[in-house]
Amino acid sequence: MVMQILLGPQNPVPNLKQAVDRINSDGPVVVISAGWRDSEGEIDELRDITGRSLEDLKLYQRAEEVFSNEPALHELHRERQDKLRELQRLYRIRLAPTITAARKLMRTRAEPELLRLEQRAAITQLRALDAHHLRRIRGIHLNFNERRSALEVPSAQIQRDEVHSLVKNAGLILIPGGHVAVLLNRIRLFGLDQLLAQKPVIAWSAGAMAMSERIVLFxxxxxxxxxxxxxxxxxxxIVRRRVLLPHAGSRLDWRNRRRMALFSRRFSPAACSTLDNGSMIQLDNGRVIASSGSSIVTRTGRKRVLAKT
Amino acid sequence: MNRQIETLYHDGPPSTEKIGEFIQNNRFPLIEPGHVTFVFRGQADEVNLRRWISGLSTAQPMQVLEGTDLWVLRMELPDKSRFEYKFEVVRDGNRDLVLDELNDVQASDPFGSNSVCQGHGYKRPAWTLPDPETRKGSLTGFQMYSEAFESQRDIQVYLPARFRKSRNYPLLVVHDGADYLHYADFQTVLDNLIHRLEIPAMVVAMTQSPDRLVEYTGDQRHARFIGDELLRELNAKLPLIDSNNARGLMGASLGAVASLHTARQYPNRFGQLLLQSGSFAFSDLGKHQKGPIFDPVVRFVNEYRKNPFALAEKIYMSCGVYESLIYENRSLVPLLQAQGMQVKYEEARDAHNWENWRDRLRNGLSWIFPGPLWMVYE
Structure with a gap:
């Protein structure tokens, strides 16, 4: 059994300590705070909260060092990021009319039988667009990985080995929030994807988003x-069939039920789960086994408290 | 007639007791969709509403209600409007300007306090109020000698929460900074917008001129002080991003003129401009009618209108529709846009005052310095 715990933002009232106590691991605790970018490694507050000795993996700083030592890898990385940015721009061009049409159909009045099928078709188109986008992104990552494996990058290998050794020996990994794309990118760059799935992890906000199958910005x-x-x-x-929504209370327009219903149905069958301050979702091998302070967005755009499963 | 006043007169002229209940049970002025009714209670020979709305006469007479000491005035007011006012009470030939004692909502500026009329649908934005969850920044300051002015100048500096000397920050320079802090809740606004990731953590340097009617009206010394001396001093003292796009300059009224003038003297040194209710007086033909203080402003704006060029990358401009300056501001927008700058212009149903400028700060600051909220989930 590998336990993971997802939390909401830790401000104003942190619940990290309860999560650490629940996992009850004696081994070293390592932190991946790459999402904090320039502030990476400033983890004194986490030490105070957890009462544990912590070591930051410093993936952000290590990556900067690797890029400066390995210009070919840096160039490859930059090329991938440029492609991803451009692809995101193109995706937005297609997304705007597709979601506008779906939203119009969600609020229009018509004969129910006719309307229901049109709404369903519009949401199917939206899902198809998202799925297509994800395929294209995966293709770009695959291409990057293939070309990277052909590169001789000795300093990257040294850093990677060090990081892997720290993670393997850790009893618990903490992944705070921050810039979700940077965090995910650095985790991937050091090849931690598979390793993290085998370790007890507590992740919050952007850290929790990075653990899921699809990252949705909202x-x-x-x-x-x-x-x-x-x-x-x-x-x-690592977390399956969940779209994770940190700060959902303040970032989502809950008064607009149609908008929320479309949000929920667009990402179905994954459950859109809120993560606000005080939320805690406990998983065993990626499946939810307990939760508190978290809700899911229903098909009708309402909040439903996420029940223990 | 207003519904509450109709009710008051339902059984004829009201008794003193009934008037007392009317005062006790209502909030003043009486607001309804599309209209507002002002009420003044007291003995007087004449009562006028004095409000600072361009296009309407400054003083509007109120009518005494039969058999009472209540003076009322009902006027049209578009929803979400907001303006400041006082009552002018005439007794024995003396004219006194007084606050509306029945209205607790007041606003201040360097000239004193005014009562505030908040029209139907106006709500003070939540991000202008202290939020217990928000991490607070801090205020510090220093003195510097300006060679341009040959005098000492006080600079206040806002440092964001979790400020680190090891990080580099964008810089915003603010004219009349102390007034923004006192009358527009500027520190609360900065704290909240940074906390919400709507703007990046930034350093804000605030200046306060001892003689703004001279220094802010197209004075070369002022441009040199802001665009050269102050920037040099700030770069030496603080960890700032060394990029034009990470530098902003802002101000309201003549402070907006001083910002635009400095940007003209030092093109693109400040990549971002935020100009609120700028006193951008100009003349197309003949002499302007705004008085001698505006001579240098008109000269500068006329020169820029004749030979416009790109001053910055992005500009946010706002103006109240109840300001006489709306014409000047609207005229400037297409001229700036035509130079290839990204210009966002907004109007509000408000007048020339600090709370109007406060209420526009979120849109303005997040336009010139967009925050990382789309990608960051803390």
């Missing part, structure tokens, strides 16, 4: 106007 109350949720990338796939 914010219904952005200052420059509402923006539709976007699929960013495949996650590590």
């Amino acid at each position: 914010h219904h109350a952005a200052p420059q106007g509402k923006r539709d949720a976007e699929l960013l990338d495949a996650g590590l796939g």
